[in-house]
Amino acid sequence: AQKITQTQPGMFVQEKEAVTLDCTYDTSDQSYGLFWYKQPSSGEMIFLIYQGSYDEQNATEGRYSLNFQKARKSANLVISASQLGDSAMYFCAMRGVSGGYQKVTFGTGTKLQVIP
C-alpha cells in the first residue's frame, strides 16, 4: 500500500525567504513518481514539479525544487524567494502501482502563508 505523509498542517514564511515543505512516503514499488501540486483558494490543483524514483538529480522548476532523499523516503518541496502569490495549499503525491494499475495517492496538504 502507498502512503504519503505531510506533517505540517500550516507554515508561515516571510516574503522573499525560502521555505521547505516536508513530505515522506512509503511504498514497496521499485519504480514510482513523486509530485507536488499547489491549490490556491480558487480550488484548482496546479502541477508544480515531478521527480522519478530513478532520477539521480533533484528536479527543479523555476523557484521550485524537490529535495529527493530516496533512502529516507522523503521528497521535500523547496520554494525559493517566496512571493505573496505562493500562499496556498500544497499537496505531495506519489504515483505507484496498486491493484494492477497506476494510482496516485495524495497527502493531506500543507497550508503555506507568505507574510509581507
Place this chain on the structure above:
Amino acid sequence: SQTIHQWPATLVQPVGSPLSLECTVEGTSNPNLYWYRQAAGRGLQLLFYSVGIGQISSEVPQNLSASRPQDRQFILSSKKLLLSDSGFYLCAWSLGTSTDTQYFGPGTRLTVL
C-alpha cells in the same frame, strides 16, 4: 495545448436529488480520466478512473457512478444525493506515460442540503 473543462462550477442540490457533473478535455486523444472528491480541508480521494471509452474503474463503493460516452468526456452521476456527497469534485487527465502527470480541471463545488 490541452485544456480541461468542468461544469457547473458550483451546485446546490437537495438530498435525494440526482446529480450530473461533466468534464471534457481538449487538445489530446485517448487520455486517462479521473474523478476525485475533496472534503473541506482534506486531501483528494480518487473516486473513478477511465483508460478508454466505456471503461470505468471504481475506487470506493458509494452512491456515485461515472460514465465515459466519448473519448474526451467524463461524467459523474448520482441517482439520489446524500448529505455526505457534499465536497469539491475535481476531474483530471493524464497521458498514461512513464511520468503520468495528472492535470486538473477547475473543479465543481457541490453542496447537498
